[in-house]
Amino acid sequence: MSFAFLSPAADVVARSPMERQARAAGARFELRDGWNVAVAYAGEEQKLRSVGFSDCSHLRKYELQGDLPSLEFGRSTVDGDATWLPMTRTRALILGGEPPAGALEVTTGFGLLRLAGPLARETFARFTAIDLRPQVVRPGDWRPGSVARTPGGILCEAEGRFLMLFGAALGQYVWTVVADAAGRFGGGAVGADALVRGEAGDEASAEAGAAGA
């Protein structure tokens, strides 16, 4: 296959460009889908009262070019486990799910940080001029633009929760900027599940409740 060299290794652990910083911040790691993922830190609850950020660089990413299904600029499209982010009329990034036919694996080309909390928008305001006000950006909206003075984009996943995309080689720099901004509000790094825990926890509770009934 012509692009086998872009594929993940079967038996080698993949590492985020921000792993060293996560380790220095006291992260506990787990192996997930071939990646060393930071899953927990001390003091997460306290941080989440203002803003938490987690490294989600392990999420699969693909690029598709050519004739695309009709996508709305400024909006993401969810298709099963995949989220489509239109970049141009003929280019889209896809987060998660299985690669569509003709897509290129670009997982390692981008870093991803998820930010959430009551002060997430204020944290973003410290390093990007993308307008994330709730009256302007709704859940599902996608805003490519400058983040921390580098090319990237922000996806509004849910009210108060955002996913920020940037070049992998800038990972160490972006972590530094985000940690500095979040730290100002008492926030900081949290594990990969901490920012989606409410949803996962609710489902688990519902199942347990149903099983016990």
Place this chain on the structure above:
Amino acid sequence: MSRLPAQPGERIDRTRPITFTFDGKTIPAYPGDTIASALYAHGRRTFSRSFKYHRPRGELCGCGQCANSLVQIGPRPGVRACAEPVTDGLAVKHTNARPGLDFDVMRATDIAGGPFTPPGFYYKTFIRPRRLWPVYEKVLRAAAGLGVLPKHQDDREWRTEYRRRHCDVLVIGGGVAGLAAALRAAQLGADVVLCDEDVEPGGALLHEGDHPRARALVEAARAAGVEILSGAPALGFFDGLVPVWQGDTLHQVRATRHIAATGTIEQPLVFPDNDLPGVMLAGGARRLAALYGVKPGNAAVVATTGDRGLEAALALHAVGVRVAAVADLRPDAGGGTFAAQIEAAGIELMRGATVVRAIGRQAVTGAVLAPIDARGYALEGHARTFACDLVAVSGGAIPSTSLLLQGGAKARYDEATGRFVADGLHDLVLAAGSVAGHEDADSAELSGSVAGAEAALALGFGEAADRATLEQDQSRLRDRPAPSPVATPPAVARDREKRGKAFVDLDEDVTVKDIGLAAAEGYDSIELSKRYTTVTMGPSQGRFSQLASIRALGAHTGLTESEVGMTTARPPWVSVPMGVFAGRPFEPAKRSAIHGRQREQNATVRWAGDWRRAYDYGDPEAEALAVHEGAGIIDVSTLGKLLVRGSGAGKLLDQLYPNRFSNLKPGRVRYGVMTSDAGRIMDDGTICRLDDDSFYVTTTSAGASAVEEWFGWWLATWDIDARVTDLTQSLAAVNLAGPKAREILAQLSDADVSADAFAYLDSRQATVAGVPALLLRIGFVGEVGYEIHFPAAYGEHVWDALVAAGARPFGLEPQRVLRLQKLHVIVGQDTDSESTPYGAAMPWIVKLDKDEDFIGRWALEHAAEHPAETALVGFTMSNGHVPTEGAVVMAQNGGPMGQVTSARRSRQLGAVIGMAWVPAALAEDGATITISDEGARHAATVTTSPFFDPEGKVLRS
């Protein structure tokens, strides 16, 4: 002590006394006091010494607009004491006086230094002999300055952060008009931010007797959702972006509509010794009393040109200041109720009169009031002297139009009011309140409400009924009474005595006489006058001096104020520490996935474009030798990497490059040089064909983004089936090179890397240390080499495996030596914007026999027929000197004719080698060239083939 009984609406909290120090002396204060109000209450009247003459200066404005009360707090110079809140334990020092404020030896410049310090004296004195300038500079800096920075960098660094804020409406100014505007816009549904430079919004109402109204408006605005930024001046207007500075935060506010409710600035009067402590703006005196409970004087004289001063006189009288007399320049003192109230209070009111002299030495002890003639001279026999310790002046008020003017409005002189106003506002900017001519509180509030509604409705907020309400309000605003008349003061009012300096600009110690002297020397336009005399260039940036300087210049030249005009309004509106603009100390830096490991291996890291790269690992010579003797490994992850796919991919590359790629076989690699339309070298790299429709293109590290853009730009123009994906950051890459490189790779890869199976310029896809990779058998450093490209997430793993197998890390510096030995060009170092492939000794790159047109074809055809005057060659130094890169190569006739682009000492070769552009006639083996470097001339011998392995046998083995 000068404290008054508790005043309604005062800012201070008398229940919690605190202390601070001023020049080491303990001063009592209350929370809410400013440094100046507390010092004033304690009896201090001299707050600073003036910039040039070191004259004592006292409180003037009381609101942080002037430079009369600059102090130093710790490492921070230039703090305005009349606006800076006191905190318990604060340590404050005076500035610009030695040994102290009450006695300053530098006052001698005022007494005796006049002939040495005329306007523009910097251009006339202290410049000869030139060699003494460093001495003069030190003396002058010590003699005149506004604070001292700490010696150590750590102590004077001040980093702030940026906060980006989008909103629908930004209101600048928190007086009654601004608050009303913000409230109305928010009530209609707009997202509103209001910024105000004072510590508490409310504006003049707070100290002019209606603080409950101001504070009620503030509460209403907050309740409506307005974000109010206090202590937050707007610094400028940058095409819709307004930076607002608040403490350690710079808010970058981007609004769809702006409302300037920036108010007016009360003006001083110009008369002899108008700078004495005790001469204060009427508003400043009112602030002291109303906000801080400080009695501004025991006996006062008030001089005014309008109702503002009359109101101030009544307010001072109400708090127990004995107002000896009021001089109103208007012949009828306005004819309104204020004049009647003044006289009813038993205060003498002189109509058609003004102050013509202040009396005193260290502070005011008296004032002379008189009616004046058209030139400002007191009428003979009518001058009256009054004993006083306070001269409250009010020379009218100018609209604070700087931001409006920065936003594109034009300044126009209004004869009726004797001041400049702003006309022709930008479409997205509204003005409200006194800056727009609505001076009384009711008019200002209504105009604010109108502006707020206009802004919000223009953005689609509100309903039809709101539009109807707006129309009614606009009509009511038009029917509001006109502001009370004001008189225009003369350029200077004086009695017949010759003594005393009449200051136009207190910050810069510029007098009326100085303006006249400058005009007589030919600096007779306002822009020249400003730059020659420095008038308006001080910390208050002309707030209290621009109009006075225009009047003074007009008086000397015979021009009207309108003809003199204003200087250009520029940001920042207030003086700002550089750290406010610096923001956080983080700079975007790209790092490869292996960077962390390299630092652990003691790499010296430096900038290479926007990447941080390993320069060496402690011993660049040994690292280079290791490549020749065993195997070396260098991180080349920074190379640009583009995947070009599609049935037209080959055609695209043929049209973009002067060489040919459509005939490259899958699994083979070819070197490519990209040229511009003008046939000049832009970038280089390798192109590997992956399959019939796919090519993997590498570029220089610095050129990756530009090349991707270039590809995309041309693709958008040409109808070719091809797509480009930038994989630069997706893939890490390392170059493994040396006699043992093959052996090391064989241990770690599942590919057959034998010489027969994997020849020079072949490519393979295989695993290395268990990681899928693209291997390119290419070389930049002269030995057998493999460039290994693989997903970046495995960077350290692959690196570690190769190092463990025996490869020695080497950095950019040894790489430079190694590639120089092979005469490999570094685009941008050995080439410039005029270099063609022909001049750079790469004629074989250009395939003019291609059927396709390609970028730069016409220019290269021309270049092929007209050889360049210089050519790129290698050279060996005769004397072992390592020439500076950029050193000049001399022509045969002795003039400069080329330059050294690269030079290094090669331990492998035992010689100093380099590359240079030399005259074409000398571009042959064995020729001698002369290099001029650091004042000496050096001989070198030209070579046109690589120094090391010239036939490439090692590379191809």
